Structures are given as C-alpha cells and as structure tokens.
Amino acid sequence: xxxxLRAWALSAPALFLVALFLGLPVLSTLATTFGDPKGPFAxxxxxxxxxxxxTVLWRTMxxxxxxxxxxxxxxxxxxxxxxxxxxxxxxLLIIAAVFxxxxxxxxxxxxxxxxxxxxxxxxxxxxxxxxxSEPLSMLYTQFSVTIAMVYLFVPLMILTLVGVLxxxxxxxxxxxxxxxxxxxxxxxxxVLPMAVPGLIVGSVLVFTxxxxxxxxxxxxxxxxxMMMGTFLYQRAMVTFDWVGASTIAAVMxxxxxxxxxxMSKLARRxxxxxx
Amino acid sequence: MRRxxxxxxxxxxxxxxxxxxxxxxxxxxxxxxxxxxxVWAGFSTKWYGELMRNEAFLDAALVTLKVAVMTSTLATILxxxxxxxxxxxHRFPGRTLFAGMTYAPLVMPDVILGLxxxxxxxxxxxxxxxxxxxLAHTTFAMCYVSVVVTSRLVAFDESLEEAALDxxxxxxxxxxxxxxxxxxxxxISGWLLSFTLSLDDLVIASFTAGPSSTTLPMKIFSAVRxxxxxxxxxxxxxxxxxxxxxxxxxxLMSKSAAIRKAKDExxxxxx
Numbered sequence: 001x002x003x004x005l006r007a008w009a010l011s012a013p014a015l016f017l018v019a020l021f022l023g024l025p026v027l028s029t030l031a032t033t034f035g036d037p038k039g040p041f042a043x044x045x046x047x048x049x050x051x052x053x054x055t056v057l058w059r060t061m062x063x064x065x066x067x068x069x070x071x072x073x074x075x076x077x078x079x080x081x082x083x084x085x086x087x088x089x090x091x092l093l094i095i096a097a098v099f100x101x102x103x104x105x106x107x108x109x110x111x112x113x114x115x116x117x118x119x120x121x122x123x124x125x126x127x128x129x130x131x132x133s134e135p136l137s138m139l140y141t142q143f144s145v146t147i148a149m150v151y152l153f154v155p156l157m158i159l160t161l162v163g164v165l166x167x168x169x170x171x172x173x174x175x176x177x178x179x180x181x182x183x184x185x186x187x188x189x190x191v192l193p194m195a196v197p198g199l200i201v202g203s204v205l206v207f208t209x210x211x212x213x214x215x216x217x218x219x220x221x222x223x224x225x226m227m228m229g230t231f232l233y234q235r236a237m238v239t240f241d242w243v244g245a246s247t248i249a250a251v252m253x254x255x256x257x258x259x260x261x262x263m264s265k266l267a268r269r270x271x272x273x274x275x
Numbered sequence: 276m277r278r279x280x281x282x283x284x285x286x287x288x289x290x291x292x293x294x295x296x297x298x299x300x301x302x303x304x305x306x307x308x309x310x311x312x313x314v315w316a317g318f319s320t321k322w323y324g325e326l327m328r329n330e331a332f333l334d335a336a337l338v339t340l341k342v343a344v345m346t347s348t349l350a351t352i353l354x355x356x357x358x359x360x361x362x363x364x365h366r367f368p369g370r371t372l373f374a375g376m377t378y379a380p381l382v383m384p385d386v387i388l389g390l391x392x393x394x395x396x397x398x399x400x401x402x403x404x405x406x407x408x409x410l411a412h413t414t415f416a417m418c419y420v421s422v423v424v425t426s427r428l429v430a431f432d433e434s435l436e437e438a439a440l441d442x443x444x445x446x447x448x449x450x451x452x453x454x455x456x457x458x459x460x461x462x463i464s465g466w467l468l469s470f471t472l473s474l475d476d477l478v479i480a481s482f483t484a485g486p487s488s489t490t491l492p493m494k495i496f497s498a499v500r501x502x503x504x505x506x507x508x509x510x511x512x513x514x515x516x517x518x519x520x521x522x523x524x525x526x527l528m529s530k531s532a533a534i535r536k537a538k539d540e541x542x543x544x545x546x
Binding site: 006014019020026029032085107111117155246252 | 295300394398
C-alpha cells in the first residue's frame with residue numbers, strides 16, 4: 001500500500017464520523033436559520049426585536065461576565081499559592097483542584113440546591129444565628145445561578161493559571177524588589193503581565209462555558225432565570241421550534257467566536273511577547 | 276524549602292473550602308435518616324438501600340455503562356488512527372480540514388452539538404436510542420483521544436520505527452511492537468478520558484436519547500427537577516467515591532511509573 005492510500009484507509013472512519021456527525025449537522029443547522037421565506041435575516045430580525053429574547057441574551061451575558069470575573073479572582077489567588085508551594089504539596093494540591101472537575105456537572109449543581117434551598121443549610125444556619133427572621137428565597141435567582149457557575153468553573157481557572165504562574169521565575173520578582181519595587185508594584189508590573197496569557201485562556205474557557213451552559217441554569221435558575229442554553233433546549237425539545245432553536249445556536253456561536261477573537265487581540269496588546 | 280506565608284495559607288484554605296464544602300455536605304446528608312434532605316435525624320444507610328431497589332436508576336446506570344464502554348472503545352481506536360495519520364503522514368488531500376475538524380468539539384458548545392445531532396437524526400430518520408447516543412459521544416470523544424495521542428506521537432522518536440522497518444519488520448509489526456507500546460499510556464488515558472466524558476454527559480445525551488435509553492445523568496437531572504431527595508445524595512456520594520478511587524489509582528500509577536523511570540535512568544547512567 002502506498003503511504004497515501006494507507007493514510008486514507010486509516011483516517012476514513014474518523015473522517016467519516018466527523019464529517020457526518022459534526023461538520024454536516026452543525027453547518028446545516030446554521031444554514032436553516034437563513035431559509036425564512038420573509039428573507040434570509042428574518043429570523044435574526046425577529047430575535048433582536050423580541051424583548052424577551054434580548055432579556056435572555058443580556059442575562060446570559062451578565063451571568064457569564066460576573067462568573068468569569070469572580071473565577072479569575074478566586075482562581076488567581078488559589079493558583080498563586082499552589083504555584084508557589086513546595087513541590088511535594090504542589091502535585092497534591094493540583095490533584096485536589098482537578099478532582100471537582102471529574103465529579104460531573106449535575107452532582108455539583110445539586111449540591112447547591114441543598115445549600116441554597118428554602119429549608120437549605122444556609123438558611124438554617126442564618127436562622128439559627130439569628131441573622132434573619134425568615135428564610136430567604138435564594139434559589140431560582142441570578143445569584144444562585146452565578147454562585148453555582150463560579151463553583152463549577154473555578155477548578156478550570158486554577159488549572160489554567162497554575163501552569164502559567166509556575167513558569168514565572170522567582171528571580172524576576174526578587175529582582176524587582178531589589179530594584180526598589182514595592183510588592184504591589186512588582187505584582188502589577190512583573191507578575192500580572194506575565195500571567196496575561198493564562199488569564200486570557202482561562203477567561204475564554206470560563207466565559208464560553210458559562211455562556212453556553214445548560215444544566216446549572218436549568219436546576220438553579222429554572223424557568224424564571226432563562227438563559228441561552230436553557231432557552232435553546234426549551235425551543236428544541238418542548239415547543240419543537242427547530243428554526244428558533246437554531247437561531248439561538250447561531251447567536252451563541254457568534255458571541256463565543258467574538259469573545260475568543262477580542263480576547264486574543266487583547267492578549268497580544270497586553271503582552272506582545274506572548275502573542 | 277520555601278514556606279507559605281499566613282496570608283497564602285488563608286487564601287488556600289478559603290479556596291479549597293469553597294471547592295469541597297458543598298461536596299462534603301452532599302456526602303454527609305446521604306447518611307441522614309430523615310426524608311427531608313436538610314433536617315438531620317441520625318445516621319442511617321437506608322437511602323443506599325432504597326437506591327439499590329430503585330429499578331429506574333439501575334436501568335439508567337446500565338444504559339450509561341453500556342454507552343460509556345462502547346463509546347470509549349470506539350473513540351480510542353478511531354482517535355488513535357486519526358492521530359497517527361495526522362502526525363505521521365504530512366501531506367494528503369483534506370488534511371488541514373481534517374485536522375481542524377478534530378479540534379472542533381473541544382470548542383463547540385455542547386448544546387449546539389446536541390441540537391445539530393438531534394436535527395440530523397430526525398432528518399435521516401434514525402430512531403433515537405443507545406445507538407444514536409454512542410454515535411454522538413464517539414464523535415466528540417474521538418477528537419479528545421486524537422489530541423491526547425497526538426501529543427505523545429509528536430514527542431516520539433521516529434527513528435525507532437525506521438530501525439524496525441530496516442530490520443525487516445512489516446509495517447503492522449512495527450506498529451504493534453514499537454509504536455503501540457510507546458504510545459500506550461496516551462491511548463489508555465484517552466480511553467479513560469472518553470469514558471469519563473461519556474459517563475458525565477448530560478446535554479448531548481438529552482438531545483440524542485430516545486424514550487427507552489435514559490442515561491444516569493439524565494435520570495438524576497429529571498429527579499432533581501422534581502424535588503431533592505436523599506436518594507440523589509446517596510447516588511452522588513457513590514459517584515464521588517468512584518471518582519476518588521479512579522483519581523487515587525491514576526496518581527499511584529503515574530507515581531510508580533515515575534519511580535521506575537528514575538530507576539531506569541540511573542541504571543542507564545551507570546552502564
């Protein structure tokens with residue numbers, strides 16, 4: 001067999017699968033959104049005209065941006081300490097940070113259902129402490145969705161940042177200090193710029209993950225806090241409005257791709273060396 | 276050895292408390308006697324018993340396991356082939372497109388993949404069931420396997436293969452006796468990765484499953500939507516325990532592999 005023929009024979013099954021079950025369906029799903037008899041962009045005009053759909057879009061953006069911001073802060077603090085800790089503990093800490101990622105989205109969202117419920121642990125504790133006189137309703141709010149999302153995505157952020165922070169030589173911060181920089185200045189002028197690539201990758205992962213998530217907004221937000229993922233699912237599986245669902249999918253693709261492009265531009269501007 | 280400052284210890288503790296407290300609560304309340312999830316009424320393992328008698332959960336667990344085993348096996352074979360072709364054969368028609376497509380599921384939101392597959396299966400008139408879930412899972416898991424195996428193949432010294440061929444081995448023998456043993460760790464972690472991906476997936480399975488092929492994540496999800504129950508705590512605890520065993524085994528395996536490697540290197544240096 002010639003090498004070329006062998007390449008074809010070996011890659012044919014995989015190629016067939018990705019073409020038939022990935023390329024074709026995604027493209028045709030996006031294509032159906034332009035097939036409206038009223039004109040190719042009629043579906044999009046309807047999407048951006050609808051008050052309800054725009055509310056869903058903005059809410060999803062808001063939750064995703066807040067989730068990303070909090071995950072960056074919490075993730076950075078944890079990753080910083082993990083990266084600086086002695087080698088023996090470090091690998092243990094990294095495993096401990098990855099572990100929650102493996103336990104499944106449904107299980108981890110369920111945990112927050114127990115904590116934040118009307119008779120949940122948080123309400124019970126606050127009542128017992130006398131801080132509140134009647135249970136707060138925390139479930140099915142933007143707050144419950146956001147906190148569960150942060151919980152979901154912090155491990156991913158830690159994982160992305162540890163690698164980058166580890167690679168920053170201790171000498172650099174020491175050099176900055178010996179040249180008279182305060183710890184805050186050394187952090188801002190030395191550590192932060194070098195951490196930019198990791199921060200960007202982590203933010204992109206967390207933003208797109210939370211922007212397109214389904215299980216967490218469904219369990220902790222319900223119908224009241226409809227987000228793009230739950231909205232798409234409802235359109236496709238409850239009302240069988242497939243073109244409507246495909247339009248939501250297309251809007252999601254545009255938002256996530258734009259985010260990736262803007263963030264990688266930003267990365268280049270903030271840190272030209274890392275490109 | 277560097278020591279951690281007080282501030283660092285505090286921020287580390289806070290971070291990991293946030294990550295683990297919800298799971299610890301979940302586990303503790305799975306041993307609660309009371310039907311009310313959050314009212315402690317004494318230690319009991321009765322919810323585990325209830326779980327074992329719940330046919331619906333057992334059926335779903337069986338479906339999930341079947342799907343995960345088929346998916347990970349298929350995905351590992353196809354993904355390894357794809358990686359081999361992409362690394363070893365530098366030019367063939369459609370290579371760039373193929374390489375790009377194997378990265379697509381890594382960035383493609385799963386709701387979109389799920390919706391597209393649902394519309395495809397409806398379009399070609401394929402009844403949704405275990406087969407459609409396996410096809411869907413294999414497609415995206417294969418791409419993860421391909422990425423994992425590619426990274427191992429890139430680091431591989433190609434002259435070893437050439438030496439085997441020079442010494443008269445056939446191409447198949449070379450692959451079986453030289454290439455496969457060297458890339459085996461990556462192939463095994465690719466299998467494990469796709470097994471976990473398939474086991475955990477809620478979204479794509481929800482779109483591609485039929486009425487008689489509910490997977491465990493789907494079952495838990497719909498049970499939770501109807502109301503929290505200690506049975507779900509018990510089930511979550513079992514799943515957390517399984518992951519714990521898996522993680523410990525994997526880290527012990529990589530540790531012993533590292534020790535063996537260090538020993539080999541020492542022996543080689545002496546020789």
